[in-house]
Amino acid sequence: GAVVSQHPSRVICKSGTSVKIECRSLDFQATTMFWYRQFPKQSLMLMATSNEGSKATYEQGVEKDKFLINHASLTLSTLTVTSAHPEDSSFYICSAKTGSIPEAFFGQGTRLTVV
Amino acid sequence: QQQVKQSPQSLIVQKGGISIINCAYENTAFDYFPWYQQFPGKGPALLIAIRPDVSEKKEGRFTISFNKSAKQFSLHIMDSQPGDSATYFCAASGQGASGSRLTFGEGTQLTVNP
Numbered sequence: 001g002a003v004v005s006q007h008p009s010r011v012i013c014k015s016g017t018s019v020k021i022e023c024r025s026l027d028f029q030a031t032t033m034f035w036y037r038q039f040p041k042q043s044l045m046l047m048a049t050s051n052e053g054s055k056a057t058y059e060q061g062v063e064k065d066k067f068l069i070n071h072a073s074l075t076l077s078t079l080t081v082t083s084a085h086p087e088d089s090s091f092y093i094c095s096a097k098t099g100s101i102p103e104a105f106f107g108q109g110t111r112l113t114v115v
Numbered sequence: 116q117q118q119v120k121q122s123p124q125s126l127i128v129q130k131g132g133i134s135i136i137n138c139a140y141e142n143t144a145f146d147y148f149p150w151y152q153q154f155p156g157k158g159p160a161l162l163i164a165i166r167p168d169v170s171e172k173k174e175g176r177f178t179i180s181f182n183k184s185a186k187q188f189s190l191h192i193m194d195s196q197p198g199d200s201a202t203y204f205c206a207a208s209g210q211g212a213s214g215s216r217l218t219f220g221e222g223t224q225l226t227v228n229p
């Protein structure tokens with residue numbers, strides 16, 4: 001399958017700081033990227049959907065000013081958690097797909113810990 | 116109507132046995148049904164997927180059975196191995212207002228005992 005690379009895999013940051021997570025599609029053009037949050041032993045919760053060159057569409061209850069998503073190219077999307085707090089600590093996962101093809105491929109995930 | 120219900124929540128199988136995980140959906144606009152495998156601390160990996168125009172798809176030890184009239188689909192893992200121990204998620208997507216987003220089931224934690 002296609003490869004999606006997510007970086008970093010783990011990050012620890014201080015409360016009040018911002019942290020950026022990158023998601024890259026290595027061997028295909030990602031026209032659509034998705035960002036998820038996953039709590040322990042739970043399913044994936046979609047945070048937002050982004051199409052290349054367009055503003056992201058956020059799910060209900062997700063603060064767009066806190067979780068900034070940029071999808072400026074067909075191979076890169078970033079999620080910036082601004083003014084992070086301990087309750088933002090979680091496992092964040094991106095996925096990417098191309099065009100109308102339904103297959104979505106996931107990154108390795110980023111474990112964010114806010115101290 | 117966007118939900119996908121998955122069962123069981125956890126499953127313990129002996130090595131060599133068959134693991135069966137079931138999912139049910141309500142939205143008839145769904146037309147793509149993938150299964151993902153997730154190991155602890157890793158992102159989900161696409162395992163196998165099916166479209167509603169076929170009733171079964173097999174890839175190696177993994178088989179999806181699809182019942183369109185019942186709006187149910189299941190994953191069968193034949194000859195289960197300890198290395199198959201992971202969390203499995205069914206999902207569904209389709210056309211319409213929700214676009215290409217995946218709707219996930221709650222997940223099944225599979226343990227295969229040696």
